[in-house]
Amino acid sequence: MNKTVSNAEEAIRGITDGMTLMLGGFGLCGIPENCITALVKAGTKNLTCISNNAGVDDFGLGLLLQSKQVRKMIASYVGENAEFERQMLSGELDVELVPQGTLATRCMAAGYGMPAIFTPAGVGTEVAIGKEVRNFNGKDYLMEMAFDADFAIVKAWKGDTMGNLIYRDTARNFNPLMAMAGKITIAEVEHLVEPGELDPNHIHTPGIYIHRIFQGSNYEKRIEQRTVRKK
Amino acid sequence: MLDKIGIAKRIAREIQDGYYVNLGIGIPTLCANYIPEGMHVVLQSENGILGMGPFPFEGDEDADLINAGKQTVTLLPGSSLFDSAMSFGMIRSQKVDLTILGAMEVSEEGDIANWKIPGKMVKGMGGAMDLVASAKNIIVAMQHVNKAGESKLLPKCSLPLTGLRCVKRIVTELATVDVIHGRGFKLIERAPGISVEQIKNATAGRLIIEGEIPEMQIS
Numbered sequence: 477m478n479k480t481v482s483n484a485e486e487a488i489r490g491i492t493d494g495m496t497l498m499l500g501g502f503g504l505c506g507i508p509e510n511c512i513t514a515l516v517k518a519g520t521k522n523l524t525c526i527s528n529n530a531g532v533d534d535f536g537l538g539l540l541l542q543s544k545q546v547r548k549m550i551a552s553y554v555g556e557n558a559e560f561e562r563q564m565l566s567g568e569l570d571v572e573l574v575p576q577g578t579l580a581t582r583c584m585a586a587g588y589g590m591p592a593i594f595t596p597a598g599v600g601t602e603v604a605i606g607k608e609v610r611n612f613n614g615k616d617y618l619m620e621m622a623f624d625a626d627f628a629i630v631k632a633w634k635g636d637t638m639g640n641l642i643y644r645d646t647a648r649n650f651n652p653l654m655a656m657a658g659k660i661t662i663a664e665v666e667h668l669v670e671p672g673e674l675d676p677n678h679i680h681t682p683g684i685y686i687h688r689i690f691q692g693s694n695y696e697k698r699i700e701q702r703t704v705r706k707k
Numbered sequence: 708m709l710d711k712i713g714i715a716k717r718i719a720r721e722i723q724d725g726y727y728v729n730l731g732i733g734i735p736t737l738c739a740n741y742i743p744e745g746m747h748v749v750l751q752s753e754n755g756i757l758g759m760g761p762f763p764f765e766g767d768e769d770a771d772l773i774n775a776g777k778q779t780v781t782l783l784p785g786s787s788l789f790d791s792a793m794s795f796g797m798i799r800s801q802k803v804d805l806t807i808l809g810a811m812e813v814s815e816e817g818d819i820a821n822w823k824i825p826g827k828m829v830k831g832m833g834g835a836m837d838l839v840a841s842a843k844n845i846i847v848a849m850q851h852v853n854k855a856g857e858s859k860l861l862p863k864c865s866l867p868l869t870g871l872r873c874v875k876r877i878v879t880e881l882a883t884v885d886v887i888h889g890r891g892f893k894l895i896e897r898a899p900g901i902s903v904e905q906i907k908n909a910t911a912g913r914l915i916i917e918g919e920i921p922e923m924q925i926s
Contacts, residue, residue: 502754502755502773502775502777502791503773503777504770504777505754505770505771505773505777506771528791551831552831552832552833552834553830553831553832553833554829554830554831555830555831556777561829564829565829571829573829573831573832575832575833575834575835575836575837576753576791576795576832576833576834576837577753577791577792577794577795577798577799577834577836577837578836578837579791580790580791580792580794580795581792581795583792584792595799595837595840596799596840596841597799597836597837597840597841598836598840599840599870599871600818600868600870600871601836601867601868601869601870601871602867602868603832603836633771644771645769645771645772645782645788646752646754646755646756646771646772646773646774646788647770647771648755648788648789648790649754649755649790649791650790650791651790652790653790653791653792680790697770697771698770699768699770699773699779700773700777701773701776701777701778701779702768702779703762703768703778703779703780704762704763704764704765704766704767704768704779705761705762705763705764705765706764706765707764707765
């Protein structure tokens with residue numbers, strides 16, 4: 477039951493060209509920085525990435541875009557990334573924009589073993605094109621399919637060697653959902669501890685969902701919009 | 708005519724004690740500054756916060772604690788944190804009482820367009836489509852006309868839609884209007900110093916004017 481691997485390079489072993497990956501995070505908050513760096517180094521190509529955002533030009537998923545390793549991006553908001561926009565408009569990058577709640581719930585469905593969900597988000601819009609619409613109690617809903625990802629890569633605050641995870645503040649976001657949804661799930665954590673050190677009452681993701689875990693290093697944790705008050 | 712702060716102050720009057728409120732980016736965010744003293748309101752941020760507080764003091768900002776606009780924020784006593792599926796769960800199941808958001812266009816049927824300008828701006832819808840499809844009460848904060856001087860209150864939206872028949876009330880620099888399904892935009896209030904005639908000229912959709920139209924009260 478020891479799921480520890482030594483580092484990001486070892487954790488991403490088996491991710492090959494053309495695979496579909498889920499990557500946790502909201503903006504630059506709670507992103508798996510170490511694994512993204514390792515993927516850039518590995519040079520794996522033609523990836524489909526499912527993530528709420530696409531990073532910024534020089535950080536987060538933006539690094540994988542810059543090195544042209546992503547063929548398709550599935551996200552809800554991609555606004556802060558000029559290189560992304562360039563690749564999308566030139567047709568190099570295939571983009572599927574998904575409403576944020578739909579994105580979260582399609583991850584959740586995969587983790588809960590359900591093939592599809594029904595949501596009112598996007599009814600009557602271009603998001604609905606080609607999708608089945610069902611009426612329940614007088615309201616229309618779109619059928620949206622659960623995601624199918626080869627690997628999910630998440631970032632947690634604390635984890636133990638059995639894969640139990642605790643997230644911190646809003647760095648939780650999509651991470652617990654994606655952790656449940658990958659065929660293989662990799663967790664990188666800021667603090668890796670021994671079993672028994674985490675209170676079972678506080679575990680967000682039970683270790684059963686995690687296949688590989690490692691202690692991350694050199695976290696930059698960049699802030700996208702630094703907003704403050706004067707003392 | 709109202710400035711952005713005036714619009715935010717007017718919309719803040721729609722917030723009631725005990726409300727859970729989701730505020731969009733831009734003018735809606737400003738509404739938080741004008742919630743009347745003594746009123747207990749819980750702000751929801753769709754990246755996973757109930758009980759969002761103001762920006763942190765300089766030096767206290769934390770990369771792990773941001774709002775849906777990716778700005779550093781704080782937590783208030785009684786706040787809670789959760790994942791994105793639960794966040795949209797509470798939105799979809801209508802636990803959130805009021806949603807305030809911006810728009811590029813609203814139609815007289817209450818359709819809203821606020822996420823895409825074909826060929827120009829492709830940033831994505833974020834949580835807007837989920838919010839407008841499920842919220843029980845949606846108020847739009849926006850300018851009455853766009854930069855080209857064209858009305859944003861239209862018979863039909865020309866931009867790609869975010870949601871159908873969902874907007875209840877719109878507050879602009881000129882007026883407060885309600886959407887009456889099957890009838891059009893009903894003029895509720897004039898902004899200070901604005902005439903009914905000016906509002907009529909700035910509204911491309913059907914405008915319903917019944918009786919005396921009072922001037923907005925802004926504290």
